Amino acid sequence: MPLPIVAIIGRPNVGKSTLVNRFAGSQEAIVHDEAGITRDRTYQPAFWRDRNFLVVDTGGLVFDDDTEFLPLIREQAMAALAESKAAIFVVDGQSGPTPADEEIAQWLRLQSVPVLLAVNKCESIEAGVIQAAQFWELNLGEPYPVSGIHGSGTGELLDKLVEYLPLPEEIEEAPELKIAIVGRPNVGKSTLLNTLTGESRAIVSPISGTTRDSIDMVVERNGKTYRLIDTAGIRRKKNVEYGAEFFGINRAFKAIRRCDVVLIVVDVLDGITEQDQKLADRIIDEGRAAVIVANKWDAIEKDSYTIYDYEKKIKDRFYFLDWAEIIFISAKTGQRTEKILDLVDNAAEQHQRRVPTAVINEVLQEAVSWQSPPTSRQGKQGRIYYGTQVTTQPPTIALFVNDPKRFNESYRRYIQSQFRRQLGFSGTPLRLIWRGKKEREVERTVNRATRV
Ligand code: GDP
Ligand code: GDP
Numbered sequence: 001m002p003l004p005i006v007a008i009i010g011r012p013n014v015g016k017s018t019l020v021n022r023f024a025g026s027q028e029a030i031v032h033d034e035a036g037i038t039r040d041r042t043y044q045p046a047f048w049r050d051r052n053f054l055v056v057d058t059g060g061l062v063f064d065d066d067t068e069f070l071p072l073i074r075e076q077a078m079a080a081l082a083e084s085k086a087a088i089f090v091v092d093g094q095s096g097p098t099p100a101d102e103e104i105a106q107w108l109r110l111q112s113v114p115v116l117l118a119v120n121k122c123e124s125i126e127a128g129v130i131q132a133a134q135f136w137e138l139n140l141g142e143p144y145p146v147s148g149i150h151g152s153g154t155g156e157l158l159d160k161l162v163e164y165l166p167l168p169e170e171i172e173e174a175p176e177l178k179i180a181i182v183g184r185p186n187v188g189k190s191t192l193l194n195t196l197t198g199e200s201r202a203i204v205s206p207i208s209g210t211t212r213d214s215i216d217m218v219v220e221r222n223g224k225t226y227r228l229i230d231t232a233g234i235r236r237k238k239n240v241e242y243g244a245e246f247f248g249i250n251r252a253f254k255a256i257r258r259c260d261v262v263l264i265v266v267d268v269l270d271g272i273t274e275q276d277q278k279l280a281d282r283i284i285d286e287g288r289a290a291v292i293v294a295n296k297w298d299a300i301e302k303d304s305y306t307i308y309d310y311e312k313k314i315k316d317r318f319y320f321l322d323w324a325e326i327i328f329i330s331a332k333t334g335q336r337t338e339k340i341l342d343l344v345d346n347a348a349e350q351h352q353r354r355v356p357t358a359v360i361n362e363v364l365q366e367a368v369s370w371q372s373p374p375t376s377r378q379g380k381q382g383r384i385y386y387g388t389q390v391t392t393q394p395p396t397i398a399l400f401v402n403d404p405k406r407f408n409e410s411y412r413r414y415i416q417s418q419f420r421r422q423l424g425f426s427g428t429p430l431r432l433i434w435r436g437k438k439e440r441e442v443e444r445t446v447n448r449a450t451r452v
Helices: 016-024 070-082 099-109 125-138 154-162 189-197 249-258 274-286 306-317 337-351 357-370 409-423
Strands: 005-009 042-048 051-057 086-092 115-120 143-145 176-182 217-221 224-228 261-267 289-295 325-328 384-391 396-401 431-436
Touching: 005 016, 005 070, 016 042, 016 051, 016 086, 016 115, 016 154, 042 154, 086 099, 086 154, 099 125, 115 125, 115 154, 125 143, 143 154, 176 189, 176 249, 176 337, 189 217, 189 224, 189 261, 189 289, 189 337, 224 337, 249 274, 261 274, 261 337, 289 306, 289 337, 306 325, 325 337, 357 384, 357 409, 409 431
Parallel strands: 005 051, 005 086, 086 115, 115 143, 176 224, 176 261, 261 289, 289 325, 396 431
Antiparallel strands: 042 051, 217 224, 384 396
């Protein structure tokens, strides 16, 4: 069973974010006096006694409003509840029960999830008991007086909460794949993110300042967990503090460093630019697996050759990423987007793949018999004694040779291409390390050109 989720529900401004921060022991969620400011569903890890769980702030449940985003926020709250083991319904002890509270309570009573009623803003112990007592009328069981700001009463609430949570031994955390979605502004990253996470999980809309810092989103599919890295960064450009042209390349670099597989999103209308190439360079330098996502395919007029033309164009510009699969999608219409995670799975598998030494040496022998290593002007020939895969992520093969200097670029590229041809490794970079006979330490003589 994965980590259980606890949904925090309640109308705006009752102190949900403050409570989430207290449970999670961090200041990550945003606290703001403006109603409904926490618009994204963000999962924060928390624990009480021996139980681990994730708290999700639903962003304010509002039933009776018609502004543009409120239906979405409500939908999110509902979706959050559907996947939760328990809910904490937060109300404001200082203002007493309101019609909105009654409405939410009515809805919650119809749900099958256990609900705990937290009466927040009860700093004063004596007054708190009386303030809390007013909420018996919501018919949701015992109201717990708490103060998100001071922390009082939260222990009793959490003691009750953990009764609904699975035991530590019941939780097995599936290994998760970390995915970075990178690309230039306007290639469709947020739209894609939205499609991947399911319509209700992320909001792509021109609101500024709703998300701060690095937030990851988690997607589950076929029992596998995918962590989409720094989804806040993907929507970052919407913030007023940057112009629309702000690229955020350092942020993308950081995401590439943290991930297993990079989705490099390009816009088929614009083609591959220098900025795309910078990202691709970084993918190679960090040795990450990658999938090239060619977006906005819906906007292209096509005949039966179009896809090959485009594929060739992209491959030509991204020749050093020629090992990466290209998928043509429309983030907007959802065309083929469900295949992206299949390609991610494959790339990750190849990234972690280990090939037996015997197989590597077979490939080497074969390669050397077709084309012998170069001979220097002095008549000294390069010799490859043997090769072995020394590490994964990315797969790295050490070649033990008489003298690395005898192997020129073109021969190194030849050996590299033979490994590709015989062993595949599609979706991942493949590194070769040429080691001299005498030098025992790892010699990184490989330069970028041979690492393709
Ligand atoms: P949310 O909209 O439900 O997430 O509410 P917030 O956590 O953003 O809090 C709304 C307001 O209530 C902020 O001004 C908080 O400082 C205040 N607040 C939150 N918790 C408490 C509390 O325990 N006591 C008091 N007095 N105020 C609180
Ligand atoms: P980001 O800056 O990379 O996050 O890009 P956005 O997701 O904000 O998208 C930028 C623009 O491209 C928006 O106007 C989207 O509606 C549009 N867009 C995104 N994906 C597609 C697509 O698959 N097809 C078309 N035609 N437009 C798209």
